[in-house]
Amino acid sequence: xxxxxxxxxxxxxxxxxxxxxxxxxxxxxxxxxxxxxxxxxxxxxxxxxxxxxxxxxxxxxxxxxxxxxxxxxxxxxxxxxxxxxxxxxxxxxxxxxxxxxxxxxxxxxxxxxxxxxxxxxxxxxxxxxxxxxxxxxxxxxxxxxxxxxxxxxxxxxxxxxxxxxxxxxxxxxxxxxxxxxxxxxxxxxxxxxxxxxxxxxxxxxxxxxxxxxxxxxxxxx
Amino acid sequence: xxxxxxxxxxxxxxxxxxxxxxxxxxxxxxxxxxxxxxxxxxxxxxxxxxxxxxxxxxxxxxxxxxxxxxxxxxxxxxxxxxxxxxxxxxxxxxxxxxxxxxxxxxxxxxxxxxxxxxxxxxxxxxxxxxxxxxxxxxxxxxxxxxxxxxxxxxxxxxxxxxxxxxxxxxxxxxxxxxxxxxxxxxxxxxxxxxxxxxxxxxxxxxxxxxxxxxxxxxxxxxxxxxxxxxxxxxxxxxxxxxxxxxxxxxxxxxxxxxxxxxxxxxxxxxxxxxxxxxxxxxxxxxxxxxxxxxxxxxxxxxxxxxxxxxxxxxxxxxxxxxxxxxxxxxxxxxxxxxxxxxxxxxxxxxxxxxxxxxxxxxxxxxxxxxxxxxxxxxxxxxxxxxxxxxxxxxxxxxxxxxxxxxxxxxxxxxxxxxxxxxxx
Numbered sequence: 001x002x003x004x005x006x007x008x009x010x011x012x013x014x015x016x017x018x019x020x021x022x023x024x025x026x027x028x029x030x031x032x033x034x035x036x037x038x039x040x041x042x043x044x045x046x047x048x049x050x051x052x053x054x055x056x057x058x059x060x061x062x063x064x065x066x067x068x069x070x071x072x073x074x075x076x077x078x079x080x081x082x083x084x085x086x087x088x089x090x091x092x093x094x095x096x097x098x099x100x101x102x103x104x105x106x107x108x109x110x111x112x113x114x115x116x117x118x119x120x121x122x123x124x125x126x127x128x129x130x131x132x133x134x135x136x137x138x139x140x141x142x143x144x145x146x147x148x149x150x151x152x153x154x155x156x157x158x159x160x161x162x163x164x165x166x167x168x169x170x171x172x173x174x175x176x177x178x179x180x181x182x183x184x185x186x187x188x189x190x191x192x193x194x195x196x197x198x199x200x201x202x203x204x205x206x207x208x209x210x211x212x213x214x215x216x217x218x219x220x221x
Numbered sequence: 222x223x224x225x226x227x228x229x230x231x232x233x234x235x236x237x238x239x240x241x242x243x244x245x246x247x248x249x250x251x252x253x254x255x256x257x258x259x260x261x262x263x264x265x266x267x268x269x270x271x272x273x274x275x276x277x278x279x280x281x282x283x284x285x286x287x288x289x290x291x292x293x294x295x296x297x298x299x300x301x302x303x304x305x306x307x308x309x310x311x312x313x314x315x316x317x318x319x320x321x322x323x324x325x326x327x328x329x330x331x332x333x334x335x336x337x338x339x340x341x342x343x344x345x346x347x348x349x350x351x352x353x354x355x356x357x358x359x360x361x362x363x364x365x366x367x368x369x370x371x372x373x374x375x376x377x378x379x380x381x382x383x384x385x386x387x388x389x390x391x392x393x394x395x396x397x398x399x400x401x402x403x404x405x406x407x408x409x410x411x412x413x414x415x416x417x418x419x420x421x422x423x424x425x426x427x428x429x430x431x432x433x434x435x436x437x438x439x440x441x442x443x444x445x446x447x448x449x450x451x452x453x454x455x456x457x458x459x460x461x462x463x464x465x466x467x468x469x470x471x472x473x474x475x476x477x478x479x480x481x482x483x484x485x486x487x488x489x490x491x492x493x494x495x496x497x498x499x500x501x502x503x504x505x506x507x508x509x510x511x512x513x514x515x516x517x518x519x520x521x522x523x524x525x526x527x528x529x530x531x532x533x534x535x536x537x538x539x540x541x542x543x544x545x546x547x548x549x550x551x552x553x554x555x556x557x558x559x560x561x562x563x564x565x566x567x568x569x570x571x572x573x574x575x576x577x578x579x580x581x582x583x584x585x586x587x588x589x590x591x592x593x594x595x596x597x598x599x600x601x602x603x604x605x606x607x608x609x610x611x612x613x614x615x616x617x618x619x620x621x622x623x624x625x626x627x628x629x630x631x632x633x634x635x636x637x638x639x640x641x642x643x644x645x
Binding site for chain 1: 322347354368369371372377379380394635
C-alpha cells in the first residue's frame, strides 16, 4: 500500500506501551527521541551478536512489547540489515520455524517459553529449527534454560523497566548501556534510573527482577 | 475524485510506469509474460491490458519460489544489496499463514499508509489515542498510520491473554479508534467482561469507530458488538494489493482505485462480469514497486460495484462473498461458509464457530464441524439437531454436523480467525 503524507505535527508520544513488573503491568509512554536513542544501543547489541549488512534478524515478540522492540527493528536498518517479525505466542511458533527456513536469518531474538511450547506442539526440535542461525537470543531465563537443554546455546534478552539488557550466547552476565541507564541492586532487586532524557522518567524504578551489578554496564542474575 | 480522473490516473500509473517496471525487474512477471509472448510494448491501452496480459496466482508464486529457491516468489523488484535501497527496503513481513506456509512480503519505506483515509473516516483525530490491537508480523505500517493522522497508538496484543489490558487501556486512555477487532476477540471480550463485572458500554464509550478484519462477521456477532455501543467498519483484503474498508454507509468496502486496479471476472474464465454480479477479484497494484502484483487472481468471490456511494466517494466498492476454493457443490447447490454463517451463529452455544468439511468440490453430503461452548438445555443430540435445522433452513440442504468442544477449533487458527474450510 502506498504511503501518504505524514501529519505535519505528529504527537510527541511515539506510543503507549508497557513495562511489566512481576504480575503488574504499567502503561509506559515513549517519545520518538527515546526510540531513536535506544536504537543506538540495540544496534550495538545486534552487531555484537554477529548481524552484518545484507543479513536478516528475526525478532520474535508481542505488539505490546513495541517500545522495547522498535529500537531493534530500527537498529537492523542502521546496520544495513533487514528484519522480520513473528509473534512470541504458542500458536505463532510455526511462523518462527517457517521464517527461519525461508529467510535464513543470522540472528533470532526473543524466543520465549510459549514459542518453545509451540515447537513441542509441532514436534520440532529447537536445535534443528535454529541449526543455521548464528545467534539465538531467548526472552527470559527460563526459555534460555530450555534451549540449552535442547542443545541450543542461546543468549538472553530481558526487559528491565524501560531498558533492554542482553546476554550474548555463552555469557552469563547481561549488558546494558551504562551511559544512558543506571542500574542498582537494592535488597537483590534491580532498580533502573535513566541518565539521559526520557519522556517517562525512571528514578530507581523497581523492576521486580532479582540480580546484582558486578560493574556498571553488567548485570548478574 | 471524478471517475474520469481515477481512470486517467490508473492508465498513467499502470501503463506508463508499473508495467515496464515490473516486466524489467520481476522474475515471475517476466517469465509469465515471456511464456505468453507479451512485452510491455504490446500493452499501450487498457484494452491491450485486458486482452494480452497473462494472469498470475498464488500457485504461480509458490512454483517460482520452489523452482528458483526465491523466498519472494519472483516478485521482488529491488535488490536488497543495492546501497541506494538502504533505509527503503527495510523488512520482510508475512501473510497470516492460515492455510499454509506464511508467504514473505517485502516491505519498503516508513510512514503512514493509505489507511489514514479509513482512520479519519472512523472519526479519529489529531491528539486522540488509538488502540493498536494486532500482531507483530504485519509490520510497523499501522503504527505509522496512526501517527500519520496525529494520533497516539496504544499497543495491545490481539491475544486472549491481553483482554484485561484491552479493557483497562480502553477506560484509561479513552481511545477513539481501534484496529482491529475479530470474531474470536469478541467472544473473549464478552467472557472477560462477564468474569470481571465490566460494563462494556462504559468501557468502550470513547470509541468512534472500530475496524473489524480477519474474516466475515455474522449478523448476531455484529448486533452484539453494536450493543456495546461500537460502530464496526468491516475491512477485507483486496487481493493482496491492499485493503478495502467500509465507510459510514456500511454498504460495501471501498477499494481505493488510485492505489489498485480491480477487475471482477468470470471465476471459471477470463470475461469480465457486470457491475454487482458475482465474480472473482483480480487485482493489480498501482503503487507497489517493491513486489508488484499484476492481474493476480485472488480466488476471492466478490461483487464489485462502481456505482457512486451515498457517502459521496466515487471509488468502487467490493462485497466479499467467499473464496472460490472454499465453494462446495452439494446436490447441485453452491455452498460457501458465508451461506451457513448466520444459521450456525444463531445457535447461542456455538458462538458461530464452525468449519465446512470439503474433501472435494462436489460432495454428496454437506458436512460441518461445529464448536460449542456449552451443551445447551437438551444435551448434545438436541444441539446438533437445532444446528442442522438452522442450516437446512438457510441453504435448503440438511447437513451432517460433527460437534467438538470449541477449543478444538480455536486452536487451529491464529487469534483472529480459524480456517473455515478443511479437507477432513
